[in-house]
Amino acid sequence: MIFRQLFDSASSTYTYLLASRRGGEALIIDPVLEKVDRYLQLLRDLDLKLIKAADTHLHADHITGLGALRDRTHCVTVMGQQSGVDVVSMRVSDGDSIDIEGVSLDVLYTPGHTDDSYSFVMADRVFTGDTLLIRGTGRTDFQNGDARAQYESIFGRLLKLPDQMLVYPAHDYKGDTVSTIAEEKACNPRLQVKSVDQYIDLMSNLHLPNPKMMDVAVPANMRVGLAQDEVARRGWAFTAAQAMELIARSDIVLVDLREPRERERHGVIPGSLHAPYSDLADHVKPGGILHQLGLATGNQLLFYCAFGERSAMAVRAAQDAGLTNARHIQGGLEAWRKAGGQTTHI
Numbered sequence: 001m002i003f004r005q006l007f008d009s010a011s012s013t014y015t016y017l018l019a020s021r022r023g024g025e026a027l028i029i030d031p032v033l034e035k036v037d038r039y040l041q042l043l044r045d046l047d048l049k050l051i052k053a054a055d056t057h058l059h060a061d062h063i064t065g066l067g068a069l070r071d072r073t074h075c076v077t078v079m080g081q082q083s084g085v086d087v088v089s090m091r092v093s094d095g096d097s098i099d100i101e102g103v104s105l106d107v108l109y110t111p112g113h114t115d116d117s118y119s120f121v122m123a124d125r126v127f128t129g130d131t132l133l134i135r136g137t138g139r140t141d142f143q144n145g146d147a148r149a150q151y152e153s154i155f156g157r158l159l160k161l162p163d164q165m166l167v168y169p170a171h172d173y174k175g176d177t178v179s180t181i182a183e184e185k186a187c188n189p190r191l192q193v194k195s196v197d198q199y200i201d202l203m204s205n206l207h208l209p210n211p212k213m214m215d216v217a218v219p220a221n222m223r224v225g226l227a228q229d230e231v232a233r234r235g236w237a238f239t240a241a242q243a244m245e246l247i248a249r250s251d252i253v254l255v256d257l258r259e260p261r262e263r264e265r266h267g268v269i270p271g272s273l274h275a276p277y278s279d280l281a282d283h284v285k286p287g288g289i290l291h292q293l294g295l296a297t298g299n300q301l302l303f304y305c306a307f308g309e310r311s312a313m314a315v316r317a318a319q320d321a322g323l324t325n326a327r328h329i330q331g332g333l334e335a336w337r338k339a340g341g342q343t344t345h346i
């Protein structure tokens with residue numbers, strides 16, 4: 001098991017790098033833009049392939065590294081379904097898991113600090129974002145924060161985790177690195193309240209100044225920029241409406257790049273093949289199944305995913321591998337649905 005806690009001193013943010021082995025797949029939680037070069041160096045040092053990068057919530061105090069990591073590693077960017085952030089290519093909700101080789105994080109919806117705040121649970125530890133901090137809790141006075149929701153998230157969800165579970169927050173301003181559920185129950189001053197009303201009272205009387213970076217970070221984090229814009233400029237995208245007309249043609253091979261859980265939860269476009277994005281590099285290289293399908297038969301590959309981000313990166317990878325007739329559905333299944341496209345459940 002590889003576990004690294006990385007620190008950005010400008011914003012006091014902790015970023016976590018997880019992998020099950022050297023030479024394997026990696027996941028990053030809450031990356032900071034200015035530190036992306038450092039993460040990439042560490043990934044190279046440990047011979048890791050970054051598969052997913054997740055933010056626990058929309059950050060107000062630093063610019064996320066999700067966009068830069070996507071651009072430089074083609075990883076899948078993950079946030080909660082409530083998030084309005086454009087860069088996200090996979091959205092999760094309570095009860096889902098975020099999986100890479102040998103590592104699985106259970107997804108807990110823990111709103112309160114923001115309405116898109118999530119915690120991720122892995123075996124003996126929980127990544128609490130800004131919901132539960134060491135001897136503190138995330139402020140609830142902006143970004144659709146809600147002290148009542150946070151009380152429920154902390155007392156109803158996080159404090160019900162095993163006492164010995166390690167707590168790894170997204171920030172610490174005092175130099176603490178880790179705590180446990182039992183320690184926070186006993187020693188966190190914000191949690192020594194008798195009722196939800198007492199907690200709301202406490203949180204509404206903090207009178208904190210806004211974070212220095214807030215006016216810059218929130219808009220920047222909302223609009224990181226889409227991978228699919230460039231793909232559309234190159235003429236490699238179809239709108240959902242165009243795709244609907246095309247799929248009747250026999251030389252179109254529709255390829256779903258999402259993970260099995262997303263397919264089960266949200267349905268599939270009838271007649272599509274399944275080739276998960278994580279295996280794409282193997283599928284599009286010479287000898288791979290999509291390479292053969294696209295090149296040997298002259299078929300047009302039409303990729304889709306949830307929002308069009310993974311499929312845009314897939315088109316670029318396929319084009320790089322010589323599949324010049326690879327295209328994707330802009331906006332993914334979400335756009336397909338909005339345009340009245342059919343889906344079936346599997």
Ligand SMILES: [Fe+2]
Pocket residue numbers: 057058059060061113130138
């Ligand atoms: Fe935050």
